[in-house]
Amino acid sequence: MFRAPLLILAAFSILYLVLIQYCCMANYRDPTSRFFDPTRAYKHIYSQERIKEADSFILSQDSRPSAIEHAVQTPVLCIGVATVARRGDQYVRRTIGSLLEGLSQQERGAIYMNLFLAHTDPAKHPVFGEKWVETLPNKIVEYSKSDIERVQEWETNGWYRNKTIFDYNYLLQDCYATGAPYIAMIEDDTLAVRGWYRVRWKHCVTSEWPWSAGRDRIGYISGYSTQKISSDGIVRAGRDICSGLSQSGLPS
DSSP, X not given: OOHHHHHHHHHHHHHHHHHHHHHHHHSTTOTTSTTOOHHHHTOXXXXXXXXXXXXXXXXXXXXXXXXXXXXXXXXSEEEEEEEOOOSSOOTHHHHHHHHHTTOOHHHHHTEEEEEEEOSSSGGGSTTTTOHHHHHSOSEEEOOOHHHHHHHXXXXXXXXXXXXXXXXXHHHHHHHHTTXXXXXXXXXXXXXXXXXXXXXXXXXXXXXXXXXXXXXXXXXXXOOXXXXXEOTTSOEEEOOOOOOSOOOOOOOO
């Protein structure tokens, strides 16, 4: 008499438990879900894979010719990366590797890569002399002779704020001189996702901007994904953002 209801209840309970388990597995990284698990959500799953790809790409340069002729054309995008020696790991390798790994030949030809080893003596940077430095950037930016004495004084006295602002402007000017309609200034500890150019970049530059395009405009693009738990226990979720990107221009 009670067998059928018990079987139905048992089947429902099993199905319910299976669904709960599935939701825990499928939504543990979603901060808006009841099944969000902060103990697992922040594991660097994709980042670790991307790091391996970037590192392999950098190592692959060891077998390439020392001098590589990059296509001579007006680039669509100039990327500027300024870097100074860090204690421990030099993340700039992965930054350059992740930016260039996976690009098609046409995409690479549209990009002008400026690498700035921001020391008055570039040999002080641990990556100086590495094979990828010779093969991957379009240009290794160096201080002009007229600026070296001033920059050396900042280095000696620890005036890093002055030097950082100067380095940024110096690299920006060099990118502007390429004639590229777009300029991207990238930190030297950035990890770019695979397909960033064909997906994220093209989406940003083809979006509608709050102003008309023009070379006298400067904006910025901020692309990030972050999830943090605030002091009140609420998960604050960020998302990819394309904001205020415009055609390159320098302030008058």
